[in-house]
Amino acid sequence: MDCTESMGAYIAAAxxxxxxxxxxxxxxxxxxxxxxxIGYRDVSDGANKLIRMNFTTDVGTFQKVLGNIAAFGGGDECEDVFGGIQAVAALQW
Structure with missing residues (x-):
């Protein structure tokens, strides 16, 4: 999910x-x-550019993590979509 600041309303709906x-x-x-x-932001957002939560069956924990996702960062640079795809591929399927 794109977690840059401009996506705030969409993140809330999602x-x-x-x-x-x-x-x-x-x-x-x-x-x-x-x-x-998996959430991603701009490459320039450094350590905050990716949010990762591996698979879980603990719905409460998942909802807590999801509830803490905040829209911030971003700018004129491209979002790190490829980094997000790599993070999805690295999940423990």
């Missing part, structure tokens, strides 16, 4: 949708889903 989806899946299938999160 968080809400992800929380609803997580609750719905858990209720429908009676088993916790495996959830992971």
């Amino acid at each position: 968080k809400n949708s992800i929380n609803i989806l997580t609750k719905t899946l858990t209720a429908l299938f009676k088993i916790p889903p495996r959830l992971a999160f």
